[in-house]
Amino acid sequence: xxxxxxxxxxxxxxxxxxxxxxxxxxxxxxxxxxxxxxxxxxxxxxxxxxxxxxxxxxxxxxxxxxxxxxxxxxxxxxxxxxxxxxxxxxxxxxxxxxxxxxxxxxxxxxxxxxxxxxxxxxxxxxxxxxxxxxxxxxxxxxxxxxxxxxxxxxxxxxxxxxxxxxxxxxxxxxxxxxxxxxxxxxxxxxxxxxxxxxxxxxxxxxxxxxxxxxxxxxxxxxxxxxxxxxxxxxxxxxxxxxxxxxxxxxxxxxxxxxxxxxxxxxxxxxx
Numbered sequence: 001x002x003x004x005x006x007x008x009x010x011x012x013x014x015x016x017x018x019x020x021x022x023x024x025x026x027x028x029x030x031x032x033x034x035x036x037x038x039x040x041x042x043x044x045x046x047x048x049x050x051x052x053x054x055x056x057x058x059x060x061x062x063x064x065x066x067x068x069x070x071x072x073x074x075x076x077x078x079x080x081x082x083x084x085x086x087x088x089x090x091x092x093x094x095x096x097x098x099x100x101x102x103x104x105x106x107x108x109x110x111x112x113x114x115x116x117x118x119x120x121x122x123x124x125x126x127x128x129x130x131x132x133x134x135x136x137x138x139x140x141x142x143x144x145x146x147x148x149x150x151x152x153x154x155x156x157x158x159x160x161x162x163x164x165x166x167x168x169x170x171x172x173x174x175x176x177x178x179x180x181x182x183x184x185x186x187x188x189x190x191x192x193x194x195x196x197x198x199x200x201x202x203x204x205x206x207x208x209x210x211x212x213x214x215x216x217x218x219x220x221x222x223x224x225x226x227x228x229x230x231x232x233x234x235x236x237x238x239x240x241x242x243x244x245x246x247x248x249x250x251x252x253x254x255x256x257x258x259x260x261x262x263x264x265x266x267x268x269x270x271x
Contacts, residue, residue: 007115008107009034011201016041038103043096049212050088050176057172057216069222076171080164087160087177094180095187099208102191106201111194113201125200132197132207133249139189141253144246147182157182165239167221175215187211214249223263228252233263 013034019041020029029037058081061069106113117125147158154162160179164170176183190208193199223233228250238245244261247253254260 001109004115005107005109008103008113008201011115012038012103012107015205019045035100035104039096039100042099043093045209046092046096046212047089049209050092050173050216053213053216054085054171054173054175057220061172061220061222069220070167074167074221076168080169081171081173084164084171084173084177088173088175091176091178091180091183095176095183098184098187098191099205102194102204102208103201105191105194112196112198113194113204114198115201117200120198124198128198128200129203132193132199132204135193135197136189136207137248137250137253139192140186140248141246141257143185143189144248145257145259147185148242148246157185162239162242165242167236167240170219170221170236170239172216172220174219176212211248225263228255230254234261237261237263 016029016037020037023044029040032040062075066072066075102111105111114120120128147153157179161174161177161182164174164177178186187208190204190211194204218230218232218235220232221236222231223236224231225233230245230247230249230251234245234247234251241261244259245251245254246259251260
């Protein structure tokens with residue numbers, strides 16, 4: 001068992017080496033305890049994913065494709081985007097704690113994670129991925145919905161994110177502009193799934209960081225019309241109405257539980 005758990009630690013050491021070894025002097029991070037290195041790697045990777053994705057997305061849709069996807073009056077001001085970045089930078093150190101705890105739990109054998117796809121076979125691997133995503137989608141939907149329904153949770157946690165309640169107040173940089181506890185609550189299903197669904201560690205980490213990219217997508221206010229994807233048009237309705245489209249990756253949970261509202265042709269109002 002000890003040798004098997006060492007495989008997980010070797011994996012996380014490898015990822016630490018890739019990220020930290022490429023960006024920081026070795027004497028800064030090598031002396032840190034393993035769990036601190038893991039947190040630092042997740043934090044640095046999170047800042048990079050957020051910054052590169054968000055700024056490139058904004059540059060493309062607001063400047064290279066100005067007035068193609070959005071009208072000029074729907075484009076947020078520079079001041080608004082700076083507020084998004086400031087709020088995100090305050091929260092990202094806390095958000096990095098969640099995948100760090102996940103990896104710590106995996107390394108100590110507390111989860112159902114497996115290290116190699118060959119351990120379960122490709123068919124089981126694909127089934128487990130689908131089960132993992134369905135679980136995350138279902139639990140995230142209900143956590144997000146309850147952050148609205150339970151007034152103290154909304155007032156003290158989720159309202160910060162919903163201060164961006166107009167089209168010109170949203171941008172791809174707003175996806176991480178959350179109260180730290182709000183972000184941890186909505187990210188927790190990825191960690192909880194590890195204890196319930198057999199999950200490939202690298203796949204889990206990939207999906208977790210893909211979620212950071214996804215938040216940029218659903219805050220760009222563009223109505224992609226790619227059923228059943230929860231695109232920017234659907235999520236913009238969520239910010240405008242405060243009561244529809246709580247889902248994460250797809251519209252299925254909103255359809256199942258009666259909270260789905262489709263964008264109209266102009267992509268700005270619920271039907």
